[in-house]
Amino acid sequence: MNRRRRVIIAITAVCALTVLAAPAHAAPAPTPAPTPGAAAQQPKRSLEEVRAEIEALYRQAASATDAYNLAEEQAKKQSAEIVKLSQKIVDGQARIDELKRRAGAAARAQYRNGGIPEEAKFALADDPQVFLEGANRLAQGQKATRDLLAELQQRQEDLETYTRDASAEYTRLEANRTRQARTKKLITEKIAAAEKLESQLEAAERERLRRLERQAQLDAQTKWLASGALKETNRSASEQGRAAVEFAMAQVGKPYVWGAEGPDSYDCSGLTQRAWGAAGRGIPRTSQEQWRLLPRVAVQDMRPGDLIIYFGDASHVAMYIGDGAMVHAPRPGRHITVAGAGSLPILGVVRPDK
Numbered sequence: 001m002n003r004r005r006r007v008i009i010a011i012t013a014v015c016a017l018t019v020l021a022a023p024a025h026a027a028p029a030p031t032p033a034p035t036p037g038a039a040a041q042q043p044k045r046s047l048e049e050v051r052a053e054i055e056a057l058y059r060q061a062a063s064a065t066d067a068y069n070l071a072e073e074q075a076k077k078q079s080a081e082i083v084k085l086s087q088k089i090v091d092g093q094a095r096i097d098e099l100k101r102r103a104g105a106a107a108r109a110q111y112r113n114g115g116i117p118e119e120a121k122f123a124l125a126d127d128p129q130v131f132l133e134g135a136n137r138l139a140q141g142q143k144a145t146r147d148l149l150a151e152l153q154q155r156q157e158d159l160e161t162y163t164r165d166a167s168a169e170y171t172r173l174e175a176n177r178t179r180q181a182r183t184k185k186l187i188t189e190k191i192a193a194a195e196k197l198e199s200q201l202e203a204a205e206r207e208r209l210r211r212l213e214r215q216a217q218l219d220a221q222t223k224w225l226a227s228g229a230l231k232e233t234n235r236s237a238s239e240q241g242r243a244a245v246e247f248a249m250a251q252v253g254k255p256y257v258w259g260a261e262g263p264d265s266y267d268c269s270g271l272t273q274r275a276w277g278a279a280g281r282g283i284p285r286t287s288q289e290q291w292r293l294l295p296r297v298a299v300q301d302m303r304p305g306d307l308i309i310y311f312g313d314a315s316h317v318a319m320y321i322g323d324g325a326m327v328h329a330p331r332p333g334r335h336i337t338v339a340g341a342g343s344l345p346i347l348g349v350v351r352p353d354k
Contacts, residue, residue: 047205050197051212057194058331061187063315065258065267066286068183071176072259073285078173085166092159099152187258191332198333217343221324224342230324231300237322240353241305243279248272248319248327251336256329261285266329268317271336272307275319276352279305283352287317294350302341306351310344320349 198206224230237245248271257265262274269287276283284290290307291314297306302320310316318328318341326341 047201047208048212050201051209051216054194054197054209057190057197059311059315061190061194061258062268062331063313064183064187064190066269066288066315068180068187068259069267069269069286070289071180071183075173075176075180078169078176082166082169082173085162085169088162089159089166092155092162096152096155096159099155103149103152191258195333217340220345221340221343224340224346225324229299229342229346230302234322235301235303237304238353240276240279240281241303244275244281244305244352245319245321245327247278248275248336249321249338251275251329252327252338254329254336256331256334256336258332266336268329271327271329272317272319276305279353281352288314290314290317290350291348294352295354297349297351297354299346299349302349303351305353306349308341308349309347311347312345314347316344318344 198209201209251262251266251271255265256267258267259270260266261270266274269285269290272287272290273283273285284293287309291309294307302308304320304322306320308318308320308326310318316328318326318339320326320341321338324341325338327336327338329336330339
C-alpha cells in the first residue's frame with residue numbers, strides 16, 4: 001500500500017470519528033476573578049485556548065489516573081499478602097499450641113514416674129536385651145524431645161516474623177489507601193474543571209470545539225504518516241494479537257470512565273489489559289507499567305495487537321489495529337473509538353506476546 005493510500009485511509013478513519021485531541025498543551029495561567037468594572041478590560045479567550053486548557057486538565061487527570069490504578073493494584077496485592085500472613089499466624093499458633101501440649105504431656109509422664117522417663121526404666125532392667133531395647137528407645141526419646149523443642153523455638157520465631165511482616169504490609173496498605181484518596185480527589189477536581197469549562201460554551205461553540213479536536217488529530221496523523229515513521233501497514237498479527245484486537249474492537253462505543261476495567265466502561269489501560277487478558281496473556285494494569293515492563297519494538301515494526309504508549313509520561317495507551325489506525329478509550333466524556341495511530345504524540349510501542 002503506497003503512502004498516499006495510507007494517508008487517505010487514515011484521514012477517512014479520523015474524520016469519521018470523534019476521539020481524544022492532539023498533544024496536550026500547557027494550561028494557561030488561571031484567569032483571576034474579575035473586579036467590579038474590570039470585565040470589559042479582560043480579553044475573551046479564543047476557543048483554541050479553551051480547548052488547550054480542557055485538554056491540559058484531562059491530561060493531568062490521565063496521569064493521576066495511572067497513579068491511582070497503580071496504587072489500587074498494589075493495595076490488592078498487599079491485602080492478599082496480609083490474608084496469607086494472617087493464615088500463617090493462625091496455623092503457626094495452632095502448631096505451637098500442639099507442641100506445647102506434647103511437651104507438657106511428656107513432662108507430666110516423667111513426673112508420674114518419679115522423675116524417671118519410661119525409657120530409662122528399660123535402661124535399668126537386668127535383662128540385656130531389654131536393656132539394649134530400652135537404651136535405644138531412650139536415645140530416640142531424647143532426640144524426639146530435642147526435635148520438639150527445636151521445632152517449638154522455630155515456630156515461635158516464624159510467628160514473630162509473620163507478625164512483623166503483616167504489620168509492615170498493613171502499614172504500606174494504609175499508605176497506599178491514603179495516596180489513593182488524595183489522587184482520587186485530584187482526578188475528580190481536574191475532570192470537574194474541564195467539564196465546567198466545556199459546559200460554559202454555547203452549543204455552537206461546543207460543536208466547533210469538537211471540530212478543532214478532529215482537525216488537530218488529522219493534522220497530527222497526516223504529519224506522522226508523511227514522516228515515513230510507519231513504513232508498513234499490513235503486518236500480520238499473532239494469534240493472540242488478533243484475539244486482543246477483536247476484543248478491543250468489540251468495546252467500541254462504550255464510555256471512558258477513569259479507573260474502569262469493564263465490562264461496561266473502561267479507561268485506556270483498563271481496555272488494553274482486558275483485551276490481552278481475553279487473549280490469554282496477562283499484562284500490567286497501568287499504561288506506565290505496560291511501558292516499563294513489556295518488551296519494546298520499533299514503531300516501524302508495529303503489528304496489530306501491539307500497544308502504543310503516548311506522551312512523555314506514558315500516561316495514555318492504545319492498541320494498534322493495522323493500516324495506521326488504533327483503538328483506544330480517549331478520556332472522560334468520550335467513548336472507545338478508532339483513531340489515527342499518530343494522532344497523539346507517540347512515546348513508543350510494546351508487544352505483550354514478544
